[in-house]
Amino acid sequence: xxxxxDEEREIRDEAAxxxxxxxxxxxxxxIVQRHRGWVSDDALRDIAGYxxxxxxELDGIATFYNLIFRKPVGRHVIMVCDSVSCWIMGSERLxxxxxxRLGVTAGGxxxxxxxxxxxIVCLGACDHAPVLMVDDDLHHDVDAAAVDRLLDRxx
Amino acid sequence: MVETPLTRNMRADGEAPDLQxxxxxxxxxxxxxxxxxxxADITNLVKQSTLRGRGGAGFPTGQKWSFVPMGDDAPRPKxxxxxxxxxxxxxxxxxxxxxxxxxxxxxxxxxxxxxIQAEVAYIFxxxxxxxxxxxxxxxxxxxxxxxxxGKRIAGTDQALDLHVHxxxxxxxxxxxxxxxxxxxxxxANPRAKPPYPQVSGxxxxxxxxxxVETLCNLPCxxxxxxxxxxxxxxxxxxxxxxYGASGKVRRPGLWELPMGATIREILEEHAGGMQDGVTFxxxxxxxxxxxxxxxDHLDVxxxxxxLEKVGSRLGTGTMIILDDRTCPVGMCWNLEHFFAQESxxxxxPCWSGLRxxxxxxxxxxxxxxxxxxxxxxxxxxxxxxxxxTFCALAPGAVEPLQSALRYFRADFERHITDHRxxxx
Numbered sequence: 001x002x003x004x005x006d007e008e009r010e011i012r013d014e015a016a017x018x019x020x021x022x023x024x025x026x027x028x029x030x031i032v033q034r035h036r037g038w039v040s041d042d043a044l045r046d047i048a049g050y051x052x053x054x055x056x057e058l059d060g061i062a063t064f065y066n067l068i069f070r071k072p073v074g075r076h077v078i079m080v081c082d083s084v085s086c087w088i089m090g091s092e093r094l095x096x097x098x099x100x101r102l103g104v105t106a107g108g109x110x111x112x113x114x115x116x117x118x119x120i121v122c123l124g125a126c127d128h129a130p131v132l133m134v135d136d137d138l139h140h141d142v143d144a145a146a147v148d149r150l151l152d153r154x155x
Numbered sequence: 156m157v158e159t160p161l162t163r164n165m166r167a168d169g170e171a172p173d174l175q176x177x178x179x180x181x182x183x184x185x186x187x188x189x190x191x192x193x194x195a196d197i198t199n200l201v202k203q204s205t206l207r208g209r210g211g212a213g214f215p216t217g218q219k220w221s222f223v224p225m226g227d228d229a230p231r232p233k234x235x236x237x238x239x240x241x242x243x244x245x246x247x248x249x250x251x252x253x254x255x256x257x258x259x260x261x262x263x264x265x266x267x268x269x270x271i272q273a274e275v276a277y278i279f280x281x282x283x284x285x286x287x288x289x290x291x292x293x294x295x296x297x298x299x300x301x302x303x304x305g306k307r308i309a310g311t312d313q314a315l316d317l318h319v320h321x322x323x324x325x326x327x328x329x330x331x332x333x334x335x336x337x338x339x340x341x342x343a344n345p346r347a348k349p350p351y352p353q354v355s356g357x358x359x360x361x362x363x364x365x366x367v368e369t370l371c372n373l374p375c376x377x378x379x380x381x382x383x384x385x386x387x388x389x390x391x392x393x394x395x396x397x398y399g400a401s402g403k404v405r406r407p408g409l410w411e412l413p414m415g416a417t418i419r420e421i422l423e424e425h426a427g428g429m430q431d432g433v434t435f436x437x438x439x440x441x442x443x444x445x446x447x448x449x450x451d452h453l454d455v456x457x458x459x460x461x462l463e464k465v466g467s468r469l470g471t472g473t474m475i476i477l478d479d480r481t482c483p484v485g486m487c488w489n490l491e492h493f494f495a496q497e498s499x500x501x502x503x504p505c506w507s508g509l510r511x512x513x514x515x516x517x518x519x520x521x522x523x524x525x526x527x528x529x530x531x532x533x534x535x536x537x538x539x540x541x542x543x544t545f546c547a548l549a550p551g552a553v554e555p556l557q558s559a560l561r562y563f564r565a566d567f568e569r570h571i572t573d574h575r576x577x578x579x
Binding site for chain 2: 017018019020022023024025026027029030060061064065066067068079082083084085087088089120121122123124125126127128129133136138
C-alpha cells in the first residue's frame with residue numbers, strides 16, 4: 001500500500017508551512033488517520049517512506065500523542081473529560097453510565113465497531129462540566145441519565 | 156465605566172465578528188499604527204504597559220521581546236508562536252478568545268511579529284478545539300485577502316505568514332520548549348535552557364512564544380497607550396484579566412474584570428456564590444498547577460504579586476472551587492493522576508515522583524493509607540520543586556498537593572485512621 005493521492009496532496013499542502021520535511025509528520029499522521037480511521041503499521045510505513053523518516057522514529061512520535069490512534073477505533077470516538085472540574089461535577093458517574101450502556105471499559109470498542117470510549121484531559125469547557133466530545137462535537141453539561149439519547153445521535 | 160478591551164467585540168450570540176464587523180469596530184487600526192512605529196518603540200510601549208504573560212508563568216512580555224536579536228545581523232527567519240494549547244485543567248479562557256474574536260488575536264500577532272521582526276508565525280492549537288480551528292482559519296483567510304498577512308502587510312515592507320498547527324494532544328505541548336519540539340514534528344519533551352527560545356527556538360532561530368490572552372491585549376495597548384492599560388488594573392499588574400470559576404458554584408463562567416479583582420468578588424458577585432447545600436472550602440486560583448487558597452484568602456486581589464504573597468499563583472486566573480461535599484484527597488488524586496499521566500518521562504523526579512504521589516493518594520482514597528504516607532507525599536513535593544526538573548510540569552503538579560497537605564491535613568489523616576474516605 002502507499003499513500004492515496006488525496007492523502008499525499010493534503011500532506012504536501014501542510015508541509016508547505018514548515019521549513020523541514022519531517023516537521024509535517026504529526027499533521028501527516030492526522031491526515032492519514034482521518035482517511036483510514038487509525039494509523040496502522042502499514043500507514044506508518046507509508047508516511048515514514050514519504051517523509052524520509054525511519055518507521056521507528058515515526059512510531060516514537062505517534063505513540064507520544066494521544067490523539068493519534070495506533071489501534072483501530074470505532075466509527076465514533078467518545079472522549080469523556082476526567083480532569084478536575086469535571087471530576088468535581090460527576091464525570092466518574094458519567095463515564096460509568098456510558099461504559100455500562102456500551103458494555104465496554106475505558107479504552108474499549110463496542111463489538112459492532114460503533115463506539116470507542118476514551119478518557120480525555122480537560123477539554124477547556126469547565127463552566128459546563130461535565131463535558132465530553134463525540135468525534136468533533138463538544139457536549140456541555142452532560143446528564144449521566146440522558147446519555148442514551150445523546151448516543152442515539154451517532155449511528 | 157468598566158472597560159473590557161478583550162471582550163468588547165464579542166457578540167451575544169457567540170458568533171465571531173468577521174473582518175468587516177471587526178474593522179467597523181475599529182479593528183486593524185492598531186496594526187496600522189504599530190506598523191508605522193519602530194519595532195523597539197513597540198517593545199518599549201509593551202514594557203511600559205507592565206503586561207505580563209497570561210499563560211501561567213506571568214513573565215513580563217516586553218522584557219521577553221527585548222531578548223530577541225534585532226538588526227541586520229539577526230538570524231533569520233525569526234518566529235512568533237501563539238500558544239493556544241489550552242490544556243491546564245480548569246482553564247477555559249483562551250477558548251473564548253479564539254472562538255469569539257479571532258481577528259483580535261491575529262491583529263495582536265501582527266503587532267508582536269512587527270516588534271520582534273518575525274516573518275513567520277504559528278498558532279499552536281490543541282486538537283480538541285475544533286470550532287476555534289475553523290474560525291481561526293476563516294479569519295486568517297480574510298486577513299490574507301485584505302493583505303494584512305502575507306507580503307507587504309497593509310502596504311508596508313513588513314511581511315508575515317501565519318499558519319495554524321493543530322496539535323495531536325498531550326499537556327506537555329503547552330510547555331514552551333515542548334511546544335517548539337512538537338511544532339518541529341518531534342515528541343514534546345522539554346529542552347534544556349539556556350539557550351532560551353528568544354535566541355534559539357524553532358529550528359534554532361529566535362522565537363517568541365506567547366499565550367493567546369497576552370497577544371489579545373496588544374491591540375488595545377497600541378490603541379490607548381501604556382498609562383491607560385495600567386489604569387485598567389487595580390494593582391501594579393496592568394490590564395484586565397479574564398477570570399473564571401468552575402466547580403459547584405451557582406453560575407460557573409468567565410468574566411473580564413480589572414486585574415486585582417478579589418477572589419470573593421469573583422466567587423460571590425460573578426459566580427453567584429456556592430450552590431445550595433455546599434460550602435466553600437478552598438480554590439485553586441489559576442488552574443490545576445497552583446497552590447490552594449482558603450476562606451482566609453477571599454479578599455486577596457487576584458494578581459501576580461498578591462497571590463504569591465499567600466503562597467499561590469495567578470496562573471491562568473481560572474479558579475477551581477473545592478466544596479465541603481468534595482473530598483480534598485480525592486481531588487488531589489485526580490490532579491496527580493493527570494500530571495503523572497501527562498509527564499513526558501524526560502526527567503526522573505517528574506515521571507517517577509508524580510506516579511508515586513498518584514499511587515499514594517489512590518491508596519489513601521481507597522482506605523489503604525498507612526502512617527508515614529503524608530510525610531512521603533511531602534517529600535515528593537519537595538523532590539519535584541523548581542530546579543530539580545527540566546521544566547515546570549512537576550513543580551506545578553505538586554503545588555496543589557503541598558498546599559492541600561497543609562490546609563486539609565486533618566482530612567488526609569482521617570483517611571488513614573478510618574481506613575476509608577469519609578466522603579464515600
